[in-house]
Amino acid sequence: xxxxxxxxxxxxxxxxxxxxxxxxxxxxxxxxxxxxxxxxxxxxxxxxxxxxxxxxxxxxxxxxxxxxxxxxxxxxxxxxxxxxxxxxxxxxxxxxxxxxxxxxxxxxxxxxxxxxxxxxxxxxxxxxxxxxxxxxxxxxxxxxxxxxxxxxxxxxxxxxxxxxxxxxxxxxxxxxxxxxxxxxxxxxxxxxxxxxxxxxxxxxxxxxxxxxxxxxxxxxxxxxxxxxxxxxxxxxxxxxxxxxxxxxxxxxxxxxxxxxxxxxxxxxxxxxxxxxxxxxxxxxxxxxxxxxxxxxxxxxxxxxxxxxxxxxxxxxxxxxxxxxxxxxxxxxxxxxxxxxxxxxxxxxxxxxxxxxxxxxxxxxxxxxxxxxxxxxxxxxxxxxxxxxxxxxxxxxxxxxxxxxxxxx
Amino acid sequence: xxxxxxxxxxxxxxxxxxxxxxxxxxxxxxxxxxxxxxxxxxxxxxxxxxxxxxxxx
Ligand SMILES: Cc1cc2nc3c(=O)[nH]c(=O)nc-3n(C[C@H](O)[C@H](O)[C@H](O)COP(=O)(O)OP(=O)(O)OC[C@H]3O[C@@H](n4cnc5c(N)ncnc54)[C@H](O)[C@@H]3O)c2cc1C
Ligand code: SF4
Ligand code: SF4
Numbered sequence: 062x063x064x065x066x067x068x069x070x071x072x073x074x075x076x077x078x079x080x081x082x083x084x085x086x087x088x089x090x091x092x093x094x095x096x097x098x099x100x101x102x103x104x105x106x107x108x109x110x111x112x113x114x115x116x117x118x119x120x121x122x123x124x125x126x127x128x129x130x131x132x133x134x135x136x137x138x139x140x141x142x143x144x145x146x147x148x149x150x151x152x153x154x155x156x157x158x159x160x161x162x163x164x165x166x167x168x169x170x171x172x173x174x175x176x177x178x179x180x181x182x183x184x185x186x187x188x189x190x191x192x193x194x195x196x197x198x199x200x201x202x203x204x205x206x207x208x209x210x211x212x213x214x215x216x217x218x219x220x221x222x223x224x225x226x227x228x229x230x231x232x233x234x235x236x237x238x239x240x241x242x243x244x245x246x247x248x249x250x251x252x253x254x255x256x257x258x259x260x261x262x263x264x265x266x267x268x269x270x271x272x273x274x275x276x277x278x279x280x281x282x283x284x285x286x287x288x289x290x291x292x293x294x295x296x297x298x299x300x301x302x303x304x305x306x307x308x309x310x311x312x313x314x315x316x317x318x319x320x321x322x323x324x325x326x327x328x329x330x331x332x333x334x335x336x337x338x339x340x341x342x343x344x345x346x347x348x349x350x351x352x353x354x355x356x357x358x359x360x361x362x363x364x365x366x367x368x369x370x371x372x373x374x375x376x377x378x379x380x381x382x383x384x385x386x387x388x389x390x391x392x393x394x395x396x397x398x399x400x401x402x403x404x405x406x407x408x409x410x411x412x413x414x415x416x417x418x419x420x421x422x423x424x425x426x427x428x429x430x431x432x433x434x435x436x437x438x439x440x441x442x443x444x445x446x447x448x449x450x451x452x453x454x455x456x457x458x459x460x461x462x463x464x465x466x467x468x469x
Numbered sequence: 470x471x472x473x474x475x476x477x478x479x480x481x482x483x484x485x486x487x488x489x490x491x492x493x494x495x496x497x498x499x500x501x502x503x504x505x506x507x508x509x510x511x512x513x514x515x516x517x518x519x520x521x522x523x524x525x526x
Contacts, residue, residue, distance in 0.1 A: 295518060319518070
């Protein structure tokens with residue numbers, strides 16, 4: 062370890078490793094630190110990710126792919142099933158990964174690109190001078206260090222403190238976080254070709270249950286409910302009920318717990334000398350809770366912006382605004398659309414969810430896009446989904462129809 | 470400070486850390502530490518997926 066770098070990245074999840082890799086490839090001197098002794102372990106993920114999206118950033122390797130699926134099946138409370146292709150299923154469906162191996166492979170890519178990597182190294186604070194972040198305070202094997210950098214990137218996940226230390230309040234309200242429990246189950250009868258989602262206010266209040274195939278009769282069977290539904294009843298208890306009912310003979314060989322931000326975009330993700338990436342920037346999808354791809358996308362972007370800011374010798378918040386603008390224009394737009402959908406769908410009763418599912422019966426969703434699916438739902442259930450109308454604005458092929466609807 | 474962590478239940482996921490309004494919680498590697506800034510609001514205990522936290526008022 063040196064005492065100064067161009068960029069220090071805190072946290073070696075997918076967001077941090079992508080940041081470090083891109084920054085190193087841009088020629089920067091990079092340090093990537095991770096507080097755990099083993100990158101990627103314990104896992105806090107259902108491990109689903111869209112193949113095509115992922116391929117933009119890493120060459121697929123069978124070492125970290127557990128299963129490949131064709132799409133998803135969504136079950137409404139009365140059991141009505143909607144089948145969706147991979148393209149329609151969004152950023153969470155395609156491969157089911159082995160995150161322990163995947164996260165390590167990404168960190169290795171950062172290392173091969175030239176970044177220095179340190180495990181069992183925890184950031185405990187920031188060095189702040191004249192209103193600029195100038196590095197981190199860190200602890201490694203019982204010793205304390207001050208390490209300086211032109212830019213610090215906080216990719217420290219759901220439990221992020223880096224933003225808070227720089228004055229960006231990233232605290233989540235209970236309703237803005239999805240609290241999850243999952244078993245890796247074996248010896249169960251599942252559909253190996255589809256990721257399955259089960260909806261219902263009884264089985265998963267303000268949330269859903271997922272079954273993601275992991276190959277060889279194994280699957281990640283998990284539940285996420287929003288924090289405001291948690292307390293009297295816990296994610297793990299609801300999961301046990303579901304497993305009891307659906308897979309009485311199955312065996313759990315791993316337990317995963319975790320929280321995902323579902324708050325939508327936050328106000329600010331940059332400060333003087335600082336950027337936030339991934340779950341630390343609350344960039345996960347508010348409907349699905351998916352954040353693997355989003356964190357990688359944002360990490361890559363942050364790495365590029367770090368390089369351009371350092372080249373122009375200006376790491377002020379105004380200069381780093383380039384990152385803020387770019388991620389908001391693409392990721393942020395999708396996240397905000399999901400937020401509108403989340404806000405409407407989480408208020409639906411089981412009866413209303415069934416009504417929506419029935420309205421899609423017989424409709425071929427084969428080549429639909431997500432927005433096309435929502436549009437189909439909206440058209441058939443205008444009264445129920447009137448709140449969604451804002452998300453169709455600006456989308457060319459349905460724009461005309463929408464303005465006619467809204468006007469009528 | 471009256472938050473107690475049942476370390477035999479805790480899955481060290483960090484979810485509680487993200488909702489704590491005072492920043493009193495910290496996920497070390499495999500355990501949660503609570504510092505003196507805790508105001509006993511109870512939010513952490515509410516959202517823990519396994520019920521590992523207890524706040525006694
Ligand atoms: C149960 C569950 C299921 C999920 N399922 C999916 C899914 O199917 N598909 C999907 O796309 N997403 C899913 N997600 C979300 C996904 O796991 C996250 O969005 C993703 O891991 C975010 O990546 P990240 O790099 O931002 O953060 P993380 O992967 O959380 O990485 C952050 C890293 O920072 C480290 N760190 C934290 N603080 C410090 C510090 N002070 N010093 C040093 N290191 C530190 C942590 O140890 C961690 O390794 C799920 C989440 C949960 C909880
Ligand atoms: S939310 Fe619960 S399981 Fe997760 S770290 Fe906190 S106490 Fe442990
Ligand atoms: S009770 Fe409130 S203040 Fe105390 S640790 Fe829990 S969330 Fe933080």
